[in-house]
Amino acid sequence: MTSKNKWLSTPYVLWSVMFIIIPLGMIFYYGLTDRTGAFTLQNITAIATAEHAKALWLSLLLSIISTVICFLLAYPLALILSNMKVNQHSFIILIFILPMWMNFLLRTLAWQTLLEKSGVINSVLNFLHLPNINIINTPYAIILGMVYNFLPFMVLPLYNVLSKIDKNVLNASRDLGANSVHTFFRIILPLSIPGIISGITMVFVPALTTFVISTLLGGSKILLIGNVIEQEFTQASNWHLGSGLSIVLMIFIILNMIASAIFDKEGEGSML
């Protein structure tokens, strides 16, 4: 609109500087100094100590596995949903957002009840004479918790791009003699890349950095990098070390952001 409206951006610009930019600056300040305020790289290189490196490696491993599983589960689902004739875009989004109205901690805890030795799932498996599963308090339970919590964030961007693909393009592809496998790999898959990238970001980042899911489903023995950072702030009170490790974590997040900026310039793969 008119240039007279320029001052309208002031509140938001001020807010962003105050509560987004400056706080991030503070993490860098704390991460790059020691308790006396002198510059140091020690808090960053601390990631190489056996304990921290192990936590980071486990976090990377579990979050990558979870992201792959989410993608493999979500893509077919998003395809099915996007082909539904019903013009119920908002309804489908609703179904995936609705679970958030039940507290996230309680929902994750409910998996304990479901997974227990004599829990619901094992009772069903017993009934069907199938072997029991005992994954509670193991890394497998953490993967399950990650997939469960973040699956909607993979489904929604995929559903969004897939339902926007012009059906005429698909018809044209078939008219020109492509079979459905060809159409999928040459048309549908390339057109859905913005959604794929966005979905991967939305799942990978929270999975990599979680400390809650590992606390609730992994018992107390399994430490992810999120747990290490959380403990530095709430128990050990070593903010410098916690900030340094956060900077390491942010490197992975920034790599992810760059990838999504390259592949999804128009923001087509957004969740909404």
Place this chain on the structure above:
Amino acid sequence: MKNIAKHIYTALIFLFLYAPIATLMVLSFNASKTRAKWGGFTFNWYSRLFQNEEILEALANTLLIAVISAFVATVIGTIACVAMTGMKKRSRTILMGITNIPMLNAEIVTGISLMLLFISMGLRFGLGTILLSHITFNIPYVILSVMPRMKQLNPSTYEAALDLGASHVTAFFKVVFPDLLPGILSGFLMAFTMSLDDFIITHFTKGAGVDTLSTKIYTEVKKGIKPEMYALSTLIFVTVLILLLLVNMAPTKNKTPNYGG
């Protein structure tokens, strides 16, 4: 045949997503205090819930923070969207990039960065600091809901209103605002939901003695969750479900506010 497979697949995913919710609902009627055993059906926890002042206070805090933070975020976010359309492309890109930071960054990093800020400002940790944090992570959801509407807008209608003698404010509220309204409402709902479900950022920015439902549940994890909590979540979930079904079934489908934007 292919269709049946599709339906089974979809059903299995929804079973996966909703099984924990069903579990919690069942537990809210479980007479036995432990999660592991079914001790018969009872409404006991529902009546106990309304006598449990700690839980009710946490609920009040949660709702208060969600309403205020979603409202403030909606106002700031909507104004920002209007402002951004008048900006040069370069500054708009930069501002949108900053908007994306809280969405793409890890919640734990956002949480501790705000905690460090509040400490250095010497703020007292409590409802105020939680509120500031929630507004911060809610604004992007509002902007992302309103921006697409803004782009669809025809600027000539606004100019026409001005030509016909309307002031900027009148022209905005009579011409632009009604077109933005669905986006604004879905942004508000999204922000409200995110605030309500947040644990991580609240965990780092709350003070001692102040609890939302999430932080209260987290402290209860080790001692065992009070069954009243299951009763409360069931009530919240069912209420929202009914409200959303009513809104979505309203006859004017295209104009109703929804999460779809």
